[in-house]
Amino acid sequence: MLAMRKPKLPTLSATLLILAGCGGHDVYRDESFKEDSPFRQRYSVPAAKACEGAQLAILSQGYKILLGDNSVIYAQKDFQPDDDINVTIEMNVVCKNYLSGSILFANAIQTKYELKKSRQTTSVGIPSVGSISLPMGKTTDSLVKIGGETISDQAFYQRFFTLVRTYLEPLK
Numbered sequence: 001m002l003a004m005r006k007p008k009l010p011t012l013s014a015t016l017l018i019l020a021g022c023g024g025h026d027v028y029r030d031e032s033f034k035e036d037s038p039f040r041q042r043y044s045v046p047a048a049k050a051c052e053g054a055q056l057a058i059l060s061q062g063y064k065i066l067l068g069d070n071s072v073i074y075a076q077k078d079f080q081p082d083d084d085i086n087v088t089i090e091m092n093v094v095c096k097n098y099l100s101g102s103i104l105f106a107n108a109i110q111t112k113y114e115l116k117k118s119r120q121t122t123s124v125g126i127p128s129v130g131s132i133s134l135p136m137g138k139t140t141d142s143l144v145k146i147g148g149e150t151i152s153d154q155a156f157y158q159r160f161f162t163l164v165r166t167y168l169e170p171l172k
Helices: 012-022 047-060 154-171
Strands: 040-043 064-068 072-082 085-098 101-126 130-150
Touching: 040 047, 040 154, 047 064, 047 072, 047 085, 047 101, 047 154, 101 154
Parallel strands: none
Antiparallel strands: 040 101, 064 072, 072 085, 085 101, 101 130
C-alpha cells in the first residue's frame, strides 16, 4: 500500500521572498540613457591632465583618495549630520581622451548608516527544562546601512566640474 505524502508548505522565508517579488518597481525601467547627462563634462586638455585637476578638486574638499591615477579616481568623504547618523559619499571619476581634449565621467554614491543599539543576552541551558536567556545589561553599538543611492542632482556635479576647471587653468 502506498503511503500518501502530505504536501510540503513553503517555509516562512520562502513565502516572504515570493511576496517581496510581487511588489515594488523595477528601477531599470526609469533609466533613460539621455545624451544630456549631469555625470559628464568635456575639457580641452588631455585625460591625464583632466584627472590631475579632478584629484586636486576632490582633495580640496576633504575627500580621501583611495585610488587615483591618470584615468580613474575613487574617493570618499564621511559626514555625521547628527549623533546617530553617518553618511558616506563615494566619488568615482573616469577620465578619457575624447576628440581633441578629454571627457570626465563622475558619479557619487551617498550611503546612510544609522547607529543601532542592541542588548547582549546570555543563554543558559538547563537539561530537561530548556534554555533561559538572561539580559547581561551590556549594549553594543553598530552602524547599520539604511540606504544608498547615486546622487543625481545636476547642481552637485556642476559645482564639481566647475571646481575641476579652476584647477585646470594653471595646468594648461
